[in-house]
Amino acid sequence: MKAYADAKSKAHPHSLQIGDTVLVREQRKHKLSSPYSKIPYTITSIKGTMITATRASGHSITRNCSQFKQIQLHANHLMDDDSLEEEEDINIPTPETPEPPVEQRRYPVRENRRPSLRLNNQYEH
DSSP states (O other): OHHHHHHHTTOOOOOOOTTOEEEEBOOOSSTTSOSBOSSOEEEEEEETTEEEEEOTTSOEEEEEGGGEEEOOOOHHHHSOHHHHHHHHTOOOOOOOOOOOOOOOOSSOOOOOOOOOHHHHHHTOO
């Protein structure tokens, strides 16, 4: 019975692990607000679908796994400002991209034709 219900509701196990960086779903205040909080949390413990996550400031929350969204922090987000200034001085050569080939027309160019003579005869009275 459980297997049938899981198949019908397309249930699947979560892929969150201890140490992952996540965002927590929060109640939207208005139409343009984000559904997730801006401050990332780190998962500290998992017990079934119950997940406990902690902020860098020490604030801890426990929610269902459906309330979390896993994010990938890029390396440049984790660096401090001094290391970013050093990287700005480095010039990395970029490979030149070749220009795309000129496309030939699929269809022939329409020729400008003079109006037929029968149209000119019609207006001569």
